[in-house]
Amino acid sequence: MNNDTLHGELADLAASAEIPCIDIRTLVRAARRRRVRAVAAACALAVAVGGAATAGVISWRTGTEALQPAEDNPSRRLLVPSQDALQAALDVVFPGSTVVRAEEFPAAYLPPGSSAFGGRTRLGGVDASVTLPAGSGLSVQWDALDKPLDDAEAEQFVGYRLDYDRSQPKPAQVLLAEENGTFAGLRLWRISPADGTSRDVLAVWARNGLNVVVTQSLPSATGTARAPSDVALVQLARRLTSPPLAPPPTRVAETDDFGRISDIARDGSWLRVERVDMLSGQEAEAAAAADGRDVANDYYLRERPESWTRYPLSPQVVVWGSIGLSRSVEPARVDLARLIHFIDTDTASRQTLFHVDVEDGMIVGLEEQYRP
Amino acid sequence: MAARHAPMVRAAFLLTGSQHDAEDLVQDALVRIVGRWRRVAAADDPVAYANRILLNVFLSGRERRWRGEVPHASVPEEPGAGEYGRVDDRDRLRRALLTLPPRQRAAVVLRHYEQRSEAQTASSLGCSVGTVKSLTSRGLAQLRIRLEPDALAREEAP
Numbered sequence: 001m002n003n004d005t006l007h008g009e010l011a012d013l014a015a016s017a018e019i020p021c022i023d024i025r026t027l028v029r030a031a032r033r034r035r036v037r038a039v040a041a042a043c044a045l046a047v048a049v050g051g052a053a054t055a056g057v058i059s060w061r062t063g064t065e066a067l068q069p070a071e072d073n074p075s076r077r078l079l080v081p082s083q084d085a086l087q088a089a090l091d092v093v094f095p096g097s098t099v100v101r102a103e104e105f106p107a108a109y110l111p112p113g114s115s116a117f118g119g120r121t122r123l124g125g126v127d128a129s130v131t132l133p134a135g136s137g138l139s140v141q142w143d144a145l146d147k148p149l150d151d152a153e154a155e156q157f158v159g160y161r162l163d164y165d166r167s168q169p170k171p172a173q174v175l176l177a178e179e180n181g182t183f184a185g186l187r188l189w190r191i192s193p194a195d196g197t198s199r200d201v202l203a204v205w206a207r208n209g210l211n212v213v214v215t216q217s218l219p220s221a222t223g224t225a226r227a228p229s230d231v232a233l234v235q236l237a238r239r240l241t242s243p244p245l246a247p248p249p250t251r252v253a254e255t256d257d258f259g260r261i262s263d264i265a266r267d268g269s270w271l272r273v274e275r276v277d278m279l280s281g282q283e284a285e286a287a288a289a290a291d292g293r294d295v296a297n298d299y300y301l302r303e304r305p306e307s308w309t310r311y312p313l314s315p316q317v318v319v320w321g322s323i324g325l326s327r328s329v330e331p332a333r334v335d336l337a338r339l340i341h342f343i344d345t346d347t348a349s350r351q352t353l354f355h356v357d358v359e360d361g362m363i364v365g366l367e368e369q370y371r372p
Numbered sequence: 373m374a375a376r377h378a379p380m381v382r383a384a385f386l387l388t389g390s391q392h393d394a395e396d397l398v399q400d401a402l403v404r405i406v407g408r409w410r411r412v413a414a415a416d417d418p419v420a421y422a423n424r425i426l427l428n429v430f431l432s433g434r435e436r437r438w439r440g441e442v443p444h445a446s447v448p449e450e451p452g453a454g455e456y457g458r459v460d461d462r463d464r465l466r467r468a469l470l471t472l473p474p475r476q477r478a479a480v481v482l483r484h485y486e487q488r489s490e491a492q493t494a495s496s497l498g499c500s501v502g503t504v505k506s507l508t509s510r511g512l513a514q515l516r517i518r519l520e521p522d523a524l525a526r527e528e529a530p
Contacts, residue, residue, distance in 0.1 A: 003484060006512070010386060010485040013462045017385035019378045020395050278513065320473050355510055367473065367510070 257309065257356035258369070264343040268313055268336045271343070271363065273356055275307040278369070301353075311356070311363045322368040324352035339366065376419060377402075380426055386481045387430050389470040401426040424496050427482075431474055431497075468518035472511050475499075479507035480515070 257273050264271040279287050284300035291302070319325075319334050325342050326332040343349045357365030380401065384394035405422050415421040469477055475497065482493040483504070494504045 006484045006515075007487060009461070009465055010481070013465050014382035014386050014485060016462055017382050017394060018391055019381050355506075357506075369510075369513075 257311075257358060259304075259308075259353060259356070260350065261339075261343050261352075261354060261366075262308065263310075264340055265313075266340065266344070268315070268340055270310055270312050272308055272310045273354070275304045275309070276353055277302040277304060278353070311358060312361070314362050314364045317363055318357075318365045320365075320367040324348050325368045376422060380422075383423075383481060383486065384426065384430070386469060386485055387474075387477060389466050397426065397430055401429045404429065420492070420496070427478055427496050431478060464519060465515075468515050471518060472514055476507045476511035476514070479504055480511040483508050484512075 257275065258278060259273045259276040262272050262274045277287075279300045279302060284295045287302050288295045288300045293300070313336075315336070317336060319336065319339050321332050321334045321338075322328065324346075325339065326334050342352075353369040355365075355367040355369060356363055357367075377398070380398050381394055384397040384401075385391065388394045388397055401422070404425050469480070472480065478497060479493060482488045482496055483490070488496070490501045490504045493508075494501045497504065497507075499507075
């Protein structure tokens with residue numbers, strides 16, 4: 001099977017699909033009716049937070065006029081015409097803070113003639129990195145996404161979900177819309193103090209502005225931002241933020257490996273990979289001949305037990321199993337506990353091969369190689 | 373958008389392996405595209421933007437919806453002759469594609485059906501070129517393991 005053959009076969013398969021009719025008017029109506037439905041937990045949290053003390057409220061005025069904190073009008077979107085204006089706005093909430101990173105917001109997302117500064121998230125929102133006043137040693141990121149609902153712009157927020165995407169080292173986010181079209185939202189992120197520790201933070205935007213819930217206690221900080229101390233809120237936030245988020249790396253070195261998992265820590269903190277070369281084509285023929293063996297199914301495995309690596313294992317590792325690990329012909333996701341049990345107890349694990357995704361020296365993904 | 377509908381359905385069919393799922397996927401993507409039409413139309417490459425939406429809908433739906441697969445034995449199949457053989461081949465390819473994890477499947481479809489470059493595929497999937505290479509090579513290796521034994525059997529058949 002070469003590339004040309006595969007393209008032809010895929011094209012032949014694709015051509016067998018039936019093409020249904022589309023009704024543009026139906027699509028337009030569906031798009032207008034579309035609303036993000038609140039996750040039950042998110043609703044409960046929003047209701048709970050709405051009544052709690054809400055220090056650290058951020059409110060902004062839209063448009064390109066000079067920014068003024070709009071205490072009486074919290075449901076406005078932040079459109080910052082310049083980095084200086086962003087700084088001025090943030091000074092209201094975090095006096096003495098400094099914008100350390102800002103990017104121009106994509107023009108396609110803005111009304112004509114306007115501009116905005118913030119940082120783009122993976123989900124296309126607006127955020128900014130801010131360093132809190134000297135002495136607190138904290139940095140915080142958030143999104144300013146509280147705005148009246150516009151039908152077309154609502155689609156920007158569709159499809160977000162609460163559960164953390166473990167394949168991507170970036171915070172997850174969910175949005176819910178209220179009946180009058182005013183957005184509210186949740187955002188998870190990590191606060192990283194200068195002492196190397198970290199805190200998981202859940203922020204909730206409700207109609208009265210930004211509320212911050214901290215899952216663990218913050219070190220002492222100046223400024224007006226304070227977290228509510230309600231135990232129930234913290235417990236709920238802790239459930240929503242478990243497991244702890246990994247800080248987004250500024251630069252990720254991606255590598256991969258392939259082989260058997262010969263050992264794994266009971267707590268899942270590391271595993272050992274004995275490398276196996278999976279060869280195909282002429283390379284397989286040559287290697288098999290050199291080893292005095294045959295090639296089956298157009299691939300040949302060359303064992304290299306002398307070449308092994310012990311890797312730390314990410315708690316958010318994504319694991320796909322097949323015949324060995326999940327006892328399924330089709331690929332299936334399994335959790336880390338299942339993998340540990342398999343390697344620890346199942347003799348079949350000695351014959352099971354894995355593709356290993358490594359980022360910055362840590363395993364973030366494992367995928368069993370299907371073998372008939 | 374009407375001109376892109378048929379290509380989107382065909383790509384969706386390769387990604388989902390099912391006519392019904394493909395139609396649902398395209399419908400879902402089109403609702404999103406219509407909802408943000410101003411942005412799509414204003415984008416540097418509206419077709420690429422629309423394709424990215426389709427991919428995102430596919431990937432976010434598939435990777436979240438982990439279905440606990442019930443293991444079953446593979447039923448050996450006799451290769452058919454003539455047009456029946458061609459249908460068998462298509463079905464084998466369709467089922468072989470479904471054995472790939474979603475991102476591998478998407479990488480193979482983008483690279484080898486839509487014939488996009490590695491850079492374009494990386495942009496669509498939101499990953500690095502290196503990851504595209506890895507996803508594609510694993511996907512192709514898996515497909516070869518699934519498909520080549522059948523090809524060998526047909527060659528050996530009288």
